[in-house]
Amino acid sequence: MKFFWRAFALNLLLILHVHAGVLVFTAIPDEDESKLKERFGPMSEYLSKTLDIEVRYVPVKSYAAAVSAFRNGQVQLAWFGALSGVQARSTVLNSQALAQGVEDQAFWTYLIAHKSTGLKAGDVIDKSMRGMTMTFGSKSSTSGRLIPEFYLTERFGESPDKVFERVGYSGNHSRTLRLVESGSYDIGAINYAVWERELAAGNIDTDEVKVIWKTPAYPNYQWSIRGDVDGQFGAGFSDKVKAALLAMDDPKLLQSFARSAFIPAQNSDYAPIKRTAKQVGLID
Amino acid sequence: MSPLILNQAYADFGGTRVLGPISLHVQPGEHIALVGRSGAGKTTLLSLLYDRRRSDITFIPQTLGLVDTLSVFHNVYMGQLATHSGAYNLINLIRPFRTQIRAVTAVLEQLDMASTLWSRVGELSGGQRQRVAVARSLFQDADVLLADEPVSALDGPRSEAVMQALIKQNTTTIIAMHDLDLARRYANRLIGIQDGTIALDAPSRAVNTHDLDALY
Amino acid sequence: MRSTRPEHKRWSVLSAPLVRTSLWLLGIALVCVWLADLQIRSTAPWSELARFGRGLIQPDFATFDTAIVALTRTLAFAFTGVGAAAVLGMGLALIFHYRVVRIFCAFVRSIHELFWALIFLQFFGLHPITGVLAIALPYAATFGRVYSEILEEGDRGAVEALSAHSGLISIFWYARVPDLWAHLTSYTSYRFECGMRSSAVLGFVGMPTLGFYLESSYAEGQYGEVGMILLIFLITIGSLRLWLRPKLVVLYLLAAPFLLGAGLPIVWGNATRFFTVDIIPSPLRNGEGVAGLASWLGDLLLYQALPGIGTTLVLTQIALVGTGIVALLTFPLISRLFVDRFRQVPGHGLLIIGRSVPEYLLAYILLQLWGPSMLPAAVALVIHNGAIIGHLIGRQSSTLRLRPDVVGGFNCYTYEVVPRLYRSFLSFLLYRWEIIMRETAILGILGITTLGFYVDSAIQELRFDRALVLIFITALLNIGVDSLARTIRWQLRLRTTPAKLEAV
Structure with missing residues (x-):
């Protein structure tokens, strides 16, 4: 023993x-x-x-x-x-x-929306998204959280958890894309490079989800x-x-x-x- | 009811014969006392009889089969579970029906147990528990009663009352018991079991003490 | 004799103390259901579920070798962690009569192994020791308590018969252990099964166990691969009795540490830094003094701890009652009283799957399918815990001996079986209360806003000072629920030893 x-x-x-x-x-x-x-x-x-x-x-x-x-x-x-x-x-x-x-050097984040929201692409954040559901990427993501949270807060005058009915963190950009595409969330924040690459590869159903806003460069x-x-x-x-x-x-x-x-x-x-x-x- | 018949019946347990072969004919209206040493096979005979036919038989096993966590009322009511729908029974479990309370109380009064109606069975004494099992059987209102030592834990006057109630309620009774005096007074037929076979079968008037002693 | 008029004080089962307690729990749970968010979020939850189901039926074995490596790691972590915990736990059991040891154990136990992993990750990083300790520590505390209960119950006659000079250790091994050996090993092997689940789930924070691969495959929608991983996990746990033999265990324990994988080297300076810098509240670190600390703590309590506690409690109460309902509904499936031996097979299968799959994993899967709300978490908790209790009372019901003239079916269920089993049923349920709460808190990592959510956020933001305060609060909440459950069990005079309850 x-x-x-x-x-x-x-x-x-x-x-x-x-x-x-x-x-x-x-x-x-x-x-x-x-x-x-x-x-x-x-x-x-x-x-x-x-x-x-x-x-x-x-x-x-x-x-x-x-x-x-x-x-x-x-x-x-x-x-x-x-x-x-x-x-x-x-x-x-x-x-x-x-x-x-x-x-x-100049990176962007896209806000994307499910077709059921009826949101259209524009130069400013559409205020009618108040009360919808929204997913960021990782909690520590720059393009998936920090930058979109910053601009959303600036636009609405309060933080996203007050603006939206629900705020989620999908974990990464691939998942954000899938969650908004499936309608689990109305709106998502996604790294533009991931979006463009997936789009080019034909992996996005653009009838279901589209880009509605682009952040300034960072x-x-x-x-x-x-x-x-x-x-x-x-x-x-x-x-x-x-x-x-x-x-x-x-x-x-x-x-x-x-x-x-x-x-x-x-x-x-x-x-x-x-x-x-x-x-x-x-x-x- | 039709006669209860056992024809060359036997019971094996773990490869050894514990009872039989036994042939037995029970006519409606007979009140039979099963006597014999413990271990002679009375309990086994009762379960053999019980296995024959179920619908008009009520059974009081030696272990009583009570649910300790439920009240006396519910345990007695359980005699009639089969005559009501599942939904009715469920409601009665949660909120007893007045008619059922009256009916159960009436049965308990015969056994001097009405005051325990709402006690939990787990809190009762051995004799009281035995009377709850008897009450359940009476409440079932069947033709034939099979009972295994239903009065073993009761004192003289109480066991008389129980025996009277059982005989009155059921057309036919087959009761295993060890009180020979009681057996002779309430049964009209005595069956003695010895080593798994029937050693004695006679009208109780015809049986004398000597015959009985031979069984023990 | 008392004159009684029974008609006027109609007794119903509802007035029995056990049932009254249950009704209180049910009432609270209904209020919680009203408070909780239980929507299905995703637009096509059922088609996704069907796709997932197809993956389970048609597992994809292309990456079988990776999965086998992960399975080996899972077993290695479980053996090393639980093995070390058993040794430590036996030591703790011997000194368990000291109040300070009991408090220490209660505290360590109330912190979930995933939280421990998140803490150890900060100073050991992705080294196997992180996973081993994350299992070993809380398990040792549990072993300490349960072993001491087993020892207390054992017969002391042999001890008193021995010479007082025989030496404590010898007395222990000669006069106590042999007598209780069967009890100790059966509980330990039950905990090993739990350790397998914990080990698999540690993959979600980066340990190389099955959870790691399952998370990746799942996130990418490779349901065939998920099916394969779940299948080999279920088979491994289901066949536990076949390969977990006393003689082989020695071999397993010796081999396990070598099979943990290399991980990354430990930098010891990190441990010092963790204790001297990381967990010091930031206002103190930045020299803002006590005033700064008060406002820092106030904000933390008000905006994170309080809402976290609220959600945790709401979800716990719903899951607790749901667990009870599922257990009561499923146990007849495996009970000799209702189903014959042959037809028990599907019931057994269902309950084994339910209790083998960790709730964290189930919740993760359901969250992805149904979208984020409390529903997936509640369902996962209910399935897992309901299957465990259903299994236990189902087995117990099979040992009941009913009178031969009993009526069958629903009437038998309501009048004969449930009243007889209710005592142990409630006792199991109250015992799992604390376990359900600990698990509820941890599910926050998946995005439901229970305490775990705020802990995870704090760790993601590298604010370990906040994380530690929140973990501490979670632990206190667990200890509180545990002692509440104990009080209720004591008042209802229910059996209290978990050893008896779990290792039936």
Whole structure:
């Protein structure tokens, strides 16, 4: 019996064993997992080849889990939305935004509506949507929550949970699309890139759901890296990663991101997002 | 009613013969006392008889089969569940009908139990419980009564009252009992069971003490 | 003799204390139904449900190997977590007579394993230890309580016969354990089955168990894949008795820690930071002092805790009564008194499915199908808990011996069986009250605005200080309901030991 418990305890110690020397990255789960795998599988191969070290992609279940993994040092690199990037970098000293897609300089959110609402596309938010049901994406999504919540609050003079009969959080953009398409929610807020890509792929029934409003442009997704990677992987490592990201030109890989190319980014690009998040009350 | 007939009937339990083969003819109007040592097979004989035909028979098992959580009223009323619809019974469970209360009270009065009408059966003494089971059987108002030691927990005068009520209510009775004196006074036919077979079957007037002693 | 006029004080079952308690619960639940939002939101809920049903009937085995890996992980987490909990729990049981231990256990137990996982994720991250501890901690607290109850009930005669110098440990192993072994192992194996469910659900927060794959497949509408995952989960739980053999358990426990998967390395600094920074209320961190703390706490209580508590209570009461109704309606399906052995098979199947699928998973599925409201959550809770209680009282009813001349069918149900079983039925139901509430709170993570919703929001916003306060409130609410249920059980003189109730 004693032997048995000792072996059991030893086993527990063994699994605490740590392995270093591998670059681990993650991404916010803003779309269906199969889409993410399609994107980040080849991505880790590309980084591994270019940087000549072992690279591993870890899928996570929520935006918060991605931010926590970055903050906790379990991943060194991450593909964040604007808000999650701001949240993550504010918790890790010297961490920086490395690169963003060309499209991320000026990103949009679409408000989409089910046909039963009778809402029409317009230049301003149609006030008759008061009292309907509305779904955001993830609670920590920039395009799926922060930005649309900001503009809705501005337009109605009160927060969405007062304007709408019900406010939901679908979890990601793919689900927002499906929930509004099926009529589970009247209105949804969706990342324009996801919408356009799904539209082009013929995955949207435009008789059922259509875009009714487009937000003003704002900066969005970016690659962020922790401040301590140079110490871990050797001097100049973050610059090497940055160069690798900017040099990415495989059309298939770029297409999986729905981006035409990656360009340099810096923390200050996201100052407006930080201000907005404070206004909406998502960060202290 | 038609006669109750057992023809070369037997009962096995776990591969061993516990009763029979037994042949028995019971005519309407007969009041039979089953006597014999405990374990002789009286209970088994009663259940064999009970298995023959059900609709006009009422049965008081030794275990009584009462529902402790329900009141005396409901336990007695259960004798007539089969004559009413399920909905009627359900309503009566929640809010007893006046007519049923009167009918049940009348039965309980014969047994000196009217004051316990609304007591929960679980709170009653052994003798009171036995009389509730008797009341249920009386309330069922069947032709034939099969009873397994229905007065074992009652004192003299009370057991007399119960026996009287049972004989009066049912045209035919077959009652297992160990009080030989009581058996001889209320039954007109005595059947003695010994080792799973009928050792004695005679009109009670014709049976003497010696015959009975041989059974024990 | 008292003169009584029975006609004037008509007694009905409604005036029995047990029934009166039930009616109070029913009345409260009806008010809650009126308060609750129970609409079906989606426009085509039934066609989607049918599509889902087709997936279940025609499972898709293309990704079978991934699912088997996930199943192995699920088993590994359950074995490691429950195994560690059993050892810890036995230790706790031996010192359970100390008030501080009892309070500690009650508190740890009142926090759901998913909340524990969310807490541990903050400092261990996606490392297997997060999942193992999330199971081990609350389970150890439960084991502590139940083991101590089992030990209390056992016969102490053998202990008193031994020399006082035999040593506490030896006395324990020689004079106590052998006597109670069967009782202890049957309860432990029941909890292992619960551990399997917990382990699967931990996938929803990122552990590599079945829940992880189920969530992905479900979100993408791969119902065939969902069907496959559910099928292998059900088969594994359904066949528990076949492979959970005492000798094999030793083997399983030794192998399990190696099969948890690697996860990500732990950075120990995070644990320190969690306790010294993360959970310190932000006004204190930012030097706003006690005044700032008061307004911070006030806002948190008023705008999150209070509405969260309201919704949690409303949903709990509805689910509790619904559970009771479903249990009373379904137990005849598996009772010898109503259905013959052969026809019990579909009933057994139904109840096994109902109690094997975790309510979190059921709620997740129904939420996607019917849209967001309390309805899917309530239905999930009712199905799962109703099946558990239905199974228990169904089994108990089969041991009842009715008189031979009893009438069958509905009359037998209302007059003979239910009155006899009502005591243990209510006792089971009151025991599950706290469990239902704990589960109700956690369903908030799926988007129903119970306390879990606000906890999840706080964690999504990386505000662990708020999350911890809300989790603490949830725990207090659970402890409150638990002691209320205990008081009621005590007043009605119902059996109180869960060990007896669960491991029947």
